[in-house]
Amino acid sequence: MCSEYGAVGALASVRCFHYPHFSDTTQSDYNLVWWIRSEEPATLASDYAALAVPLNLPEEGAQDQTAITSAVTRALAARTGWLLIFDNAENPGQIEPYLPQTASGHVLITSRNQAFGGIASGLQVEELPPDESVELLLKRSGREKTATPADRADAARLAEELGYLPLALNQAAAYIEATGATFGNYLNLFKSKQKDRLADGRNLRQDERTIAGTWDLSIQKVEKESPAALQLLNLCAFFAPDDIPRAMLQAGAEHLPKPLSQAVADESQWYDATAALRRYSLAEVSADAETGRGLALVANLPADWGAYRTPAGKVVCFTLALQDPHHGL
Numbered sequence: 001m002c003s004e005y006g007a008v009g010a011l012a013s014v015r016c017f018h019y020p021h022f023s024d025t026t027q028s029d030y031n032l033v034w035w036i037r038s039e040e041p042a043t044l045a046s047d048y049a050a051l052a053v054p055l056n057l058p059e060e061g062a063q064d065q066t067a068i069t070s071a072v073t074r075a076l077a078a079r080t081g082w083l084l085i086f087d088n089a090e091n092p093g094q095i096e097p098y099l100p101q102t103a104s105g106h107v108l109i110t111s112r113n114q115a116f117g118g119i120a121s122g123l124q125v126e127e128l129p130p131d132e133s134v135e136l137l138l139k140r141s142g143r144e145k146t147a148t149p150a151d152r153a154d155a156a157r158l159a160e161e162l163g164y165l166p167l168a169l170n171q172a173a174a175y176i177e178a179t180g181a182t183f184g185n186y187l188n189l190f191k192s193k194q195k196d197r198l199a200d201g202r203n204l205r206q207d208e209r210t211i212a213g214t215w216d217l218s219i220q221k222v223e224k225e226s227p228a229a230l231q232l233l234n235l236c237a238f239f240a241p242d243d244i245p246r247a248m249l250q251a252g253a254e255h256l257p258k259p260l261s262q263a264v265a266d267e268s269q270w271y272d273a274t275a276a277l278r279r280y281s282l283a284e285v286s287a288d289a290e291t292g293r294g295l296a297l298v299a300n301l302p303a304d305w306g307a308y309r310t311p312a313g314k315v316v317c318f319t320l321a322l323q324d325p326h327h328g329l
Helices: 041-052 065-077 092-098 130-140 149-161 166-179 183-199 206-225 227-236 246-251 260-265 267-279 311-323
Strands: 015-018 032-037 082-089 106-111 121-124 283-285 293-297
Touching: 032 041, 041 065, 041 092, 082 092, 130 149, 130 166, 149 183, 166 183, 166 206, 183 206, 206 227, 206 267, 227 260, 227 267, 246 260, 260 267, 267 283
Parallel strands: 032 082, 082 106
Antiparallel strands: 015 121, 283 293
């Protein structure tokens, strides 16, 4: 299991715990790999029950979710070659009822909470090695084939300044790709932003300050390019980081501030706004018409995102909840 969306790892995790009997295997060793969103009990139960479909269980169409869950657990116990990933789990008690009692497959759990020792063993996730950090910057920014030795040297200095944190590196590279800035340009901008953050007196860890600094630079650009995109990101600060349905925003469009209200109603403006967030690697967009899913943040927002949450944003969330309480804000 990996803990804490934040700064380290592909999921911005700092600690990983794995269920006993997890060996050095690869995805090719599994017949089934299933990702289970575990931050909320409802999504945890729903994603786990959805396993009935790939397992071809007769209970998949049942109305009783408890019956489906029991059937899934029995089916997994009787099979081998599966991997379950419980992502962003809150506590061991929330996950334990879903853990198979046999060693026929593997379980990986990610969480901010490090108190999983009773059901899993910990695995420390380190920062990227310096050379891999540089390669990530070069590939993600599209400079891998054109980088000069001087560019690579600047990229190495930037990677070091960013603490070799994958999320920060990805954020920086997205900015560089979108703006055409050099690695040296970005490094200077980032250092300037960090001075401002040190001066503002907020009590942040170094990794939190680094991530917040890369977000600040990206957000400044988004604000200039698309005010609606910034309003959308501001609104998303009140939601879980994925499966934010556009349909819900459309239903409450009259309660949203302009220009966001116009963007959620108009196809072209919606794509302009979400494209700005994607350009700077702040969000991904799904086109799943069946689920109505619209937006997924690349990670939980930085620890001090509260600075961007406006009173108006709280009112927006409240009115959206009243508009359709079944969305569970």
